Amino acid sequence: TQLLEQSPQFLSIQEGENLTVYCNSSSVFSSLQWYRQEPGEGPVLLVTVVTGGEVKKLKRLTFQFGDARKDSSLHITAAQPGDTGLYLCAGSVGTGNQFYFGTGTSLTVIP
């Protein structure tokens, strides 16, 4: 059973378009993280959100943590080919000794 569900599973868009990736759960998380992973490499941390309703921006990427801390979204503005990769959300429960990863969204940005 996957604790975190991500949608869509696959996304292919043209360069310059905007997109949103969703991460949903029925569980409440003490914190939630987003990672990007390229083929053959480990995931790389993008952001951590800990407060319900929190919004963080990283250049063209905007991350939001749901008010109830059960869901999160990642919005990319004007996508570029370098944004291509597998986007993973990961949540920690309680004291957060481990993070549970979502199913991932595979993004392809076509030049």
Next chain:
Amino acid sequence: DTGVSQDPRHKITKRGQNVTFRCDPISEHNRLYWYRQTLGQGPEFLTYFQNEAQLEKSRLLSDRFSAERPKGSFSTLEIQRTEQGDSAMYLCASSPFGISRNYGYTFGSGTRLTVV
């Protein structure tokens, strides 16, 4: 210290053989994690160390799997009597001690295991 290092990057083994992977975390990081990732899926938790103590193990970690972190520095993950279903990317991550929710993992590049 350039990050989390894993060795080997790739391992092909015959079914039934034993394999061992090594992970060298960031030196200041007390916590070390092993995850397994199959194609098209997110990483699945296997086990977690704080210093040399193994504090948590997943149900995924059958009795064929064992992990050690003898001196609280590097860690090894051994799989005995490998099966084809063990084929996956094995990822190691480390994080500093503290309130875990405030820290992200730093992952290594992983060891890709193929059991033939």
